[in-house]
Structure formats: structure tokens, C-alpha cells
Amino acid sequence: MNAPDRFELFLLGEGEKKITETVVNSIPNCSDFMLKKEDHTVGNLLAEHLKKDPQVMFAAYKIGHPNVPEVLLRVQTNGQINPREALVKVLKELVAAYGQLGREFQKELALRQYADQGEGSGSGGAI
């Protein structure tokens, strides 16, 4: 009866910001990013790829409570770029990588359909 609406898992609330940056003053070049209405899909992806960046010293994420759709992402850089720039860089790389994945997939699929037609079997062309 008092369960929260399921759409609260992915719809931002009134006036809620998708992502906010809080500078961590006690640590140099470090920021916490709070991502609202996101989960491990984005949290894990960003943290893992930030760690691959040579200019990033530290990156990690946590989801404080499994029922609360918020991701806290901490990023510390080496000072050559700031955490926000590092995050944007990784985001752009990931959009490009998924774009390439999509093109690769369509290319492979087209090749496959072409091959299936060549075989003359009835299985091709169904998709």
C-alpha cells in the first residue's frame, strides 16, 4: 500500500537535477557527482571507464540503498583536468563506443542476411 510508485525509479522528481557536482574540499581535484534516478547501469559503466583514464587518480561509485535510485560517483584527477572534464570525456567516449557497436552490429547483421540468402535456406530474411 505504501510502496513508492515504480516510475520513481527513473522519472526525475519536481525540480530535481539529473546530476549535481559537489567539490570535495578535503581532497585535491576531487568531486562527488550525484546522479538521480540512475542505477548500476550508469554507475558501474562510468566508474570502470573513469578508472581506465590515465588522468584519473580515483573513481568509484556507490548506491547507498538498493531502494533509492541514486548513484554517488567520486572522481579524483591528477590536476591536469578537473573531475567534470574527466567525466564528460569518458561520457563522450562511451557514446562513441556504443555508436560503433551499433554500426558493427548492423553491418554484421546485413552480412549475415546476405549470406543466408545465398544459402537459399528458408531461415533468412525473417528479421
Place this chain on the structure above:
Amino acid sequence: MDYDPMAMDDAESLGPVVKISQADSVRVKFELQNADISFANSLRRVMLGEIPTIAIDLVEIENNSSVLADEFIAHRLGLIPLNAEGVEHLLYSRDCDCEEYCEHCSVRLTLHARCTGYDNMSVSARDLVPVGERINQTLGTPIITDKDGTGSLILKLRPDQEIKLECIAKKGIAKEHAKWAPSAAIGFEYDPHNKLRHLDLWYESDPKAEWPPSEYAKWEEPPVEGEPFDFDAVPNHFYFNVETAGNLPPDGIVAEGIKVIQQKLAGLIHELTEGEGDGGYDGPRSPEYNSGPDTNYGYSTSYGGNGGNQSAWGGGGGTTPFGGQTSYGGGGWS
């Protein structure tokens, strides 16, 4: 077999590589290479939970003299897969200007059956009839794939029993309710020989005999006896098996999944790079509104005919520039 990651330099600047091993109307099986596990897993999660489809969400029952309770039938109706091709042109009801639902944000289906014979009668998905205006002639049509052509069984009627109802099918994602999931299941596997020891296989006496090799075991080199454990090894080959529930074609699920995750990431880029207080949007909006009006995600799908259909976003707000032709490469990000 050139599965050595070092040998992949000829691929498009070491980006993800795909090999499809099976593709038909029910499933697509593919191998993803040159990607890390977070990349592969995010795609899997998005395909499971965040691809918009259409499912029955409201049921108004006019007459039900069957043995099943109204809410029981309503639940069964919700789970019937409906054709979701063209759902990108359907609005979410919450984003629509209408009061509750309209032809821009829903599809109406009716069901009316009465058992007039002497034998029990089956009422199935085939008997659900889409009525009224629709965005296209297939959106919201029940999926029928069985040999008899009846579709999912909804209920049975005894002689003289009757069922009469009207359903409103709406757009949604499986994160809200599993009935909106496009995939019946997504197989996801890596490291078939368990070389990385991410699995700790339980066994009675002999794990080799009790755990038959996966179908992908022959795709990778088996471990050499006495080989030292490689502590730096990470999974690099992922085997997907995307099976559709019928509402979207299996390759469409992959394409849509990629699109959804790109939209998510592009929305974040937009938020991070736009100046503060640009009054863009605040307040609840459906996920695909999150991205800025000038975002070009570069990659778009074209299942559902010749792609490039014009979208008919009723309400104003942000428009999503999908449906165009693929134009990654040069412009866009990076």
C-alpha cells in the same frame, strides 16, 4: 582463430567488435569483443529494463461472468505481448497533453466473447481487437506466433458465460513493470572455461564431468594443464543471446538498447556541459526527454521499415532527433 586481443588492431581503432552467430525472428546470438565487462553489462541491463514498448495498462470490464476475477484477467491482459514497432512515435501518457489517455499516447483494444456452444471455449490474444485511431496499423496488435494462430490464452468460458472489456495499452519500460520488457530472456556469458575463476563451480566428485562445456567453449582456447593463473586477465569476449517476446524484432532490441544507453549518456553530457540555470527543464519527464534538443547521438536504428519516419511529438518540449541516418564518425562527440 584470431581471438587474440592483440591481433584486433585492424578493427575500427580497437572499438567494440561484433560477431553474429545466429539471427532469426526469435533470437539473435552474438559475440561482443574488445569491450570490457561494464560496457557489455550496461547494454544487457538496458535491453532488459529500459527499452520502451507497449502493454495493456488499463482495463475496463463491462461484463465478466467467467470464473476468473476481474483483476486476475486484467493482470493476464497486461502480460500479453503487443507489437511495439513504431512505439517511438507514441507519447508516454504522462507527457501527453490529454487528461488520461488519447490516440497520441495509447492504443485501445476490445475483447468481447460469449460461449454459445455446448463446450468450453478458449479466449485468447487473437480475440483482442485494436480499435480507434492508431499511429500505425501494427502498433498494439497482439503478437501471435504459435502454430494455431491463437496467441496467448487469456481465459476459458463455460457455456453462457461472457467476457466484455476494453483495454488501454500504453507505452512504458520494464523498470516500471516487467510486462514492458521486450526480451523474453537475455543470455549473457563470458569465459566459458572459467579461466578467470569468476565462478566457483559446485560439484559432487568431478567438476569436469558434472558441468558440461557451454556452446561457446570451442570458441576459446581451453586452459593448459598446469598453466599459472593470470591475475591480470580480464574478460574480453561476451556472448549474448537476445530472445524477443515478439513485440520487437531481436535485432531491434539490440539497436534500441544501444540507443537508450546513448540517450542516457548524452543526457548527462548535456547536463554537465550546459551552464548552470539554463532553465532547460525541471520536473518529471520521461527519460527520452532528458537529452538536450541539439544532441546528436549519431547512431540510430532503422528497423520498422525504411526508418527516418517523421516523429509526431504532440506536446512541445524537447524533440529527439532520432530516426535520421547514421552520422557518427566525423561530427558528434569526441
